[in-house]
Amino acid sequence: MSAPAAGAPRPVALVVNGRSVAPAVGAQATLLHLLRNELGLNGPKYGCGLGQCGACTVLVDGVAARACVIPARGAAGRRVTTLEGLGGRGRLHPVQQAFVDAQAAQCGYCLNGMVMMAAALLARVPDPDEAAIRRELSGNLCRCGTHVEIVRAVRRAAVLLRAAGAGTGPGVPAGPEAAHDDAAAAHAADPARHPAPDRADAPAPVRAPAPAAHAAAAARPAHDQDAAP
């Protein structure tokens, strides 16, 4: 039997939003392609494709990273969190809730990146001042000029997170992924008292269409590569 061609799709095993997955991707595929095209997670957006706008930001092992320039195969073994992993409809992450509260959106295209960057910042720095927020978000472009509201949203997110006592630690989500992890840990420690988490407890299935985790990104962008939200 001949060996598969070097660029032929092959499975890449990683953990996305708390679930182990192994989609097959080609050698040229990016992590953004894997998330959007193979797993149906449309929270991260395709903007520049060059690592320059921040629309595609996800957390990789808790650190904000630009999925459009990370080779999909290079993400093997990593733990990736997308906007969907932070929270969803009816269970928004405090950062998502803060963006809603502050009405920090116009077209919404940049907001995946803004929310993920804010979540990463607040996990490291619970009470950043305005200068720190601006510094953190300076590499994320907003073509609509919503910057004032976005900064206000991040400051409100800090208040909500502190009030909830959540989001501490690098990139720790307070939404469905965290709830699923908590249930799994309790089950591992004491299976008799804690049932294994079922699908109702788990984050959104990675192959499902993106749920309304687009708390701050409800608008459907016209220039998205897949014409998906």
Ligand code: FES
């Ligand atoms: S799409 Fe990744 S940084 Fe612009």
Ligand code: FES
């Ligand atoms: S690009 Fe930021 S709201 Fe439109």
